[in-house]
Amino acid sequence: MLLKSSKKWQLHSNELTSEKIYLNRREVLKNLGFLGIASGFLDIRALAKEKYPYHYSNNNNYDIDFDRLLTSESKATSYNNFYEFGSTKNIKRKAEKLSTSPWNINIGGLVDKEISIDFDDLIRKVSLEERIYRLRCVEAWSLLVPWIGFPLNSLLKLVVPKSSAKYLVMKTFFDPKTAPFQKQSWYPWPYTEVLTIDEAFNDLAFIATGIYGKILPNQNGAPLRLVVPWKYGFKSIKSIVSFSLVSERPKTFWEEIVPKEYGFWANVNPLVDHPRWSQSKEKDLGTGAYRDTEIFNGYAQWVAHLYKDVKNEENLYR
Ligand code: MTE
Numbered sequence: 045m046l047l048k049s050s051k052k053w054q055l056h057s058n059e060l061t062s063e064k065i066y067l068n069r070r071e072v073l074k075n076l077g078f079l080g081i082a083s084g085f086l087d088i089r090a091l092a093k094e095k096y097p098y099h100y101s102n103n104n105n106y107d108i109d110f111d112r113l114l115t116s117e118s119k120a121t122s123y124n125n126f127y128e129f130g131s132t133k134n135i136k137r138k139a140e141k142l143s144t145s146p147w148n149i150n151i152g153g154l155v156d157k158e159i160s161i162d163f164d165d166l167i168r169k170v171s172l173e174e175r176i177y178r179l180r181c182v183e184a185w186s187l188l189v190p191w192i193g194f195p196l197n198s199l200l201k202l203v204v205p206k207s208s209a210k211y212l213v214m215k216t217f218f219d220p221k222t223a224p225f226q227k228q229s230w231y232p233w234p235y236t237e238v239l240t241i242d243e244a245f246n247d248l249a250f251i252a253t254g255i256y257g258k259i260l261p262n263q264n265g266a267p268l269r270l271v272v273p274w275k276y277g278f279k280s281i282k283s284i285v286s287f288s289l290v291s292e293r294p295k296t297f298w299e300e301i302v303p304k305e306y307g308f309w310a311n312v313n314p315l316v317d318h319p320r321w322s323q324s325k326e327k328d329l330g331t332g333a334y335r336d337t338e339i340f341n342g343y344a345q346w347v348a349h350l351y352k353d354v355k356n357e358e359n360l361y362r
Contacts, residue, residue, distance in 0.1 A: 094258040095257060095258065098167060100173050100174055103173040103174065106176075115189060116330055119329050119330060121264060139261075141223075144262065147163040148162055148285065150287070153288035156204040166199075166268075167253060170194040170198050172253070176191075177273040180277060180337065181276065182278055182306060182310070184321060184322075184326050186327070187330070189255060190256055192257070192260075197245045209291065211240055211241060211292070213289075214270060215281075232301065235297045236294070236295075237278075237296050238308065240350070241289070242350050246350060265281075269283060274344075276306075276310040279310050310362060311351070323337055
């Protein structure tokens with residue numbers, strides 16, 4: 045996140061992308077092949093080596109981009125925010141140190157059936173699908189990515205939240221030996237994100253375990269990360285180790301640090317500027333072109349109703 049500089053939404057020219065490979069969405073869908081037939085356009089050797097090992101179906105109910113090109117895999121997996129490994133976008137090498145197997149996940153708090161489960165067991169309990177989602181970072185860049193994973197609500201159904209559960213708190217691992225930035229004690233580690241229970245049950249809220257037909261790489265949040273495409277990217281917490289249902293809303297990681305800039309709700313809205321830059325446009329990291337940002341990042345039809353009764357309107361979009 046941009047904490048020091050006062051950039052406008054236009055990014056500096058040295059951050060502009062010169063992507064040579066543009067993958068058309070339909071070509072990618074065809075080439076990834078939902079039943080595993082890969083040919084043509086992608087790096088076939090890489091696919092053969094790292095192809096996603098579990099069966100997944102295709103869910104294109106939320107695919108709202110018919111003309112937009114998918115961001116290339118190389119860009120989406122090499123330009124990342126993962127503060128545990130540093131404050132630059134180039135954290136891929138450092139993130140390789142994270143060991144993601146075994147990976148224990150606890151799902152508890154105000155639930156009837158708390159579970160503590162290894163990722164390999166959890167993934168067999170859910171039904172996996174591929175969805176193409178926009179990701180709009182609060183820093184005014186965006187991606188279009190094919191994720192593999194499962195709806196967050198299917199995880200919650202496994203533990204049966206009690207009626208007193210109002211919020212879902214998610215936390216990333218804490219391991220300063222592996223993730224050097226976690227030695228910086230002025231950050232409120234571990235990275236924490238929170239959704240309301242209604243947001244968490246909304247079908248758009250997704251847990252990603254794969255990307256571009258492959259296992260999620262560490263820099264994108266392996267082995268599992270949240271994807272909530274109607275909110276700014278910082279809500280999409282990576283490498284989650286715990287999910288906890290609670291009755292009171294705790295502060296999120298960024299809310300602790302800069303509440304006026306990166307608040308709890310963080311719903312994408314082109315009309316509500318970040319205090320230091322406009323949110324009206326975004327740079328598509330795939331093509332380098334600027335696009336108009338849309339309310340709820342284009343997903344209003346599925347999520348706008350969640351906010352009808354929220355009183356603190358001013359902060360809904362930050
Ligand atoms: N999760 C953790 N644990 N640590 C982080 O620093 N950065 C967030 C989010 N999830 C972050 C995180 C931000 S600011 C963004 S924009 C997205 O991850 C970026 O996801 P990507 O690297 O897969 O594009």
